[in-house]
Structure formats: structure tokens, C-alpha cells
Amino acid sequence: MTYENNIPEIAAALRAEGKRVALATVVSTWGSSPRPVGSQLVVDETGAMQGSVSGGCIEGAVVHQALETMKDGEPRVLSFGVADETAWEVGLACGGKVQVYVEAVE
Amino acid sequence: MKTELLQRLVTARAEKRPVALVTDLGSGMQTLVGQDVAHGGFGLDREELAEVQKYLREDRSGIVEIGDSRLFIHSYNPPLRVIIIGAVHIAQALAPMASLAGYDVVVVDPRRAFATDARFPGITMNGEWPDDALKELVIDSRTAIVTLTHDPKLDDPALHVALRSPAFYVGSLGSRKTHGKRVDRLREAGYSESEISRIHAPVGLAIDAVSPAEIALAIMAQITQVLRREPSSSAAAA
Structure with missing residues (x-):
């Protein structure tokens, strides 16, 4: 994908400040998910986030898992079904699915 | 990570080098794959590496399943660019066309009468001499360069930089005769046959284009073809 964001740079800068950081990346989508594969979110140890992996509907859960990943160092793949109501708004009645890979930068 | x-x-991103980050979703191990080097936690066999290069070339990201492993390939490519030398009539059609196709566009022409914002609304203009402009714009492997001025004073300095740059496409407007003279001048200036053979001339796919917009279409089609085709076929087509 082209440079649509600067999440790797933000993550590197946070690491350089000595912060703990996790990255969340959309690795697969099905149907009408709001953000394409490769979209990223960076989370620091306080739970502050930059970037996005959806239109806002799953960020809360992703941040929670990112904090867990920072604690145990285990990367995980999260699967979400986008609520039908949301999917309808973006033009698809049958809902969408998105998989997000969450990893700590260490 | x-x-x-x-x-x-x-x-790599700061240097505008295309790279793919490959993550084994099972083990979490990661490798960064560039155009010719790989760094990281695990090695990729030839089949995997070919797949990664294909994703990178097609500017795609996604999961591939090879053998027992599920690999997520994340392509990080610098933006595509077309740099047009010569704010001429064909450029007025080519610039918006390239922009529609997803390219950043820069039109270079030191002649003030040509390079006006009125003739190129919304397009980035550069009024430097072409060789200076190209050096300043830092040509990378996702850049296409097209010379359209017909004037050796302007086209040749651009080609001098373009032929020794990593640009994926170099095209020059001009008939076979014009191009023949151009090749002679480039040889004289010390450019090798393989450098000179990078120039697509006569420029554009052979679709019998006549009007400036049709010629622009032929050029844009050729740029697309060179960008998307398999690298193995490039030698045969050149």
C-alpha cells in the first residue's frame, strides 16, 4: 500500500522515548470492512492510540488486546464481525469481517 | 516486532525504498524484504520470496498460505510518481490522466510561457532546468519520467539524469528519426547501450494515437504496462 499514514514512524518515535508500544494491523477483510488490509493503529502503554483499523467500532477492543500483548509479549490475531447496522451504512447489508494482528514492539 | x-x-520508507514486512502469523516471526535483501527472524524459500516480490510489485498486502505457514505480507511502497518534462499540449492531457490513475504528478519546464498554473490547474509545477529538477525530486523506483519538449536543450539534460536513476519508466517523445539523433548524442555523451535502451521511443503503446490526448493515453497505457508486467518479460519487451 502507498504511504497513507505514518504509523511506523510514530511507533519508532514512541520507542525512542522509551515507551512501550504495540501495533495493530488489518491483515484480512471480508465484505465491506471500513479500513483496507494494511491499515494500522499504534497504542502506547497508557492506552493512547493513533491511526485506525476500522471506522471506530473495534478500536476499543483492539486497544485492550494491545495492552495485554504489551504485558505478555504474545502476538495475537483478533477476528471481528462488523455489526450489520454499521455495514449497512457503508453500503453492504450482509456485514463485514476483519482480522487484526496485534503485536508488541520490543 | x-x-x-x-x-x-x-x-526504508524515509529513503523511498519499497519493502515488504512478512509476518508468520503462526510464530510471530518477521522478515523485512527489500528489492534484493532480506533481514529478520526467518528465511524465505524461493517460492515465498517470489510471492512477496509479486505482492510488492502489485502494491498489495494480504495473507498467503504456503505449505504449513500463513504469512501476512505488508507492502510498504513509496507513492507512484510521473515527472513530465515539458509543459506542452500533450502534458496538459497526460498530467490529469496520470493523476486519475493514482500518480503524484510534477511538470517540469523552465519556460515561463508554458508552465502556467492556468494551463495546469492543480498540478505541481517545477520551473528549474530539467537536470536540476530531477536531482532535486530524488528519483526512486516508483517514478516514471516522460520527456515531451522535442528540444534537446531540455530533453537531453533530463535523460542524462533519468538514465542513471532507478526510475521504472523513461519515455521520450519524438519520431524514429528524432530518436536516432538523440541516441547518437547520448552515445557521444558517454551513455552505454543498455542505459540508452531504457528509453521508450517512440513513446507510448502503438495505438495509432493522433491527438495530444490520444498520445497521452498511449503513454499512460505504456507506463501501466511497464509497472504491472512480470520482470522476467521486461527483457523480451524492451
Whole structure:
């Protein structure tokens, strides 16, 4: 994908400040998910986030898992079904699915 | 991800080098694959490496399943660019066309009468001499360069930089006769046959284009073909 964001740079800068950081990346989508594969979110140890992996509907859960990943160092793949109501708004009645890979930068 | 690998990724992006971050979703191990080098936690066999290069070339990201492993390939490519030398009539059609196709466009022409914002609304203009402009714009492997001035004073300095740059496409407007003279001048200036053979001339796919917009279409089609085709076929087509 082209440079649509600067999440790797933000993550590197946070690491350089000595912060703990996790990255969340959309690795697969099905149907009408709001953000394409490769979209990223960076989370620091306080739970502050930059970037996005959806239109806002799953960020809360992703941040929670990112904090867990920072604690145990285990990367995980999260699967979400986008609520039908949301999917309808973006033009698809049958809902969408998105998989997000969450990893700590260490 | 290892901080060191993240740093390598950030450096590659700053230098506008295309790279793919490959993550084994089972083990969490990661490798950064560039055009000819790979760094990281695990090695890729030839089949995997070919797949990664294909994703990178097609500017795609996604999961591939090879053998027992599920690999996520994340392509990080610098933006596509077309740099047009000569704010001429064909450029007025080519610039918006390239922009529609997803390219950043820069039109270079030091002649003030040609390079006006009125003739190129919304397009980035550069009024430097072409060789200076190209050096300043830092040509990378996702850049196409097209010379359209017909004037050796302007086209040749651009080609001098373009032929020794990593640009994926170099095209020059002019008939076979005009191009023959151009080739002679480039030889005289010390350019090798393989450097000179990078120039697509007469420029554009052979679709019998007549009007400036049709010629622009032929050029844009050729740029697309060179960008998308398999590298193995490039030697045969050149």
C-alpha cells in the first residue's frame, strides 16, 4: 500500500522515548470492512492510540488486546464481525469481517 | 516486532525504498524484504520470496498460505510518481490522466510561457532546468519520467539524469528519426547501450494515437504496462 499514514514512524518515535508500544494491523477483510488490509493503529502503554483499523467500532477492543500483548509479549490475531447496522451504512447489508494482528514492539 | 526491525522499516520508507514486512502469523516471526535483501527472524524459500516480490510489485498486502505457514505480507511502497518534462499540449492531457490513475504528478519546464498554473490547474509545477529538477525530486523506483519538449536543450539534460536513476519508466517523445539523433548524442555523451535502451521511443503503446490526448493515453497505457508486467518479460519487451 502507498504511504497513507505514518504509523511506523510514530511507533519508532514512541520507542525512542522509551515507551512501550504495540501495533495493530488489518491483515484480512471480508465484505465491506471500513479500513483496507494494511491499515494500522499504534497504542502506547497508557492506552493512547493513533491511526485506525476500522471506522471506530473495534478500536476499543483492539486497544485492550494491545495492552495485554504489551504485558505478555504474545502476538495475537483478533477476528471481528462488523455489526450489520454499521455495514449497512457503508453500503453492504450482509456485514463485514476483519482480522487484526496485534503485536508488541520490543 | 523487534524495535530494530521497525527501525529498518522506517529507514526504508524515509529513503523511498519499497519493502515488504512478512509476518508468520503462526510464530510471530518477521522478515523485512527489500528489492534484493532480506533481514529478520526467518528465511524465505524461493517460492515465498517470489510471492512477496509479486505482492510488492502489485502494491498489495494480504495473507498467503504456503505449505504449513500463513504469512501476512505488508507492502510498504513509496507513492507512484510521473515527472513530465515539458509543459506542452500533450502534458496538459497526460498530467490529469496520470493523476486519475493514482500518480503524484510534477511538470517540469523552465519556460515561463508554458508552465502556467492556468494551463495546469492543480498540478505541481517545477520551473528549474530539467537536470536540476530531477536531482532535486530524488528519483526512486516508483517514478516514471516522460520527456515531451522535442528540444534537446531540455530533453537531453533530463535523460542524462533519468538514465542513471532507478526510475521504472523513461519515455521520450519524438519520431524514429528524432530518436536516432538523440541516441547518437547520448552515445557521444558517454551513455552505454543498455542505459540508452531504457528509453521508450517512440513513446507510448502503438495505438495509432493522433491527438495530444490520444498520445497521452498511449503513454499512460505504456507506463501501466511497464509497472504491472512480470520482470522476467521486461527483457523480451524492451
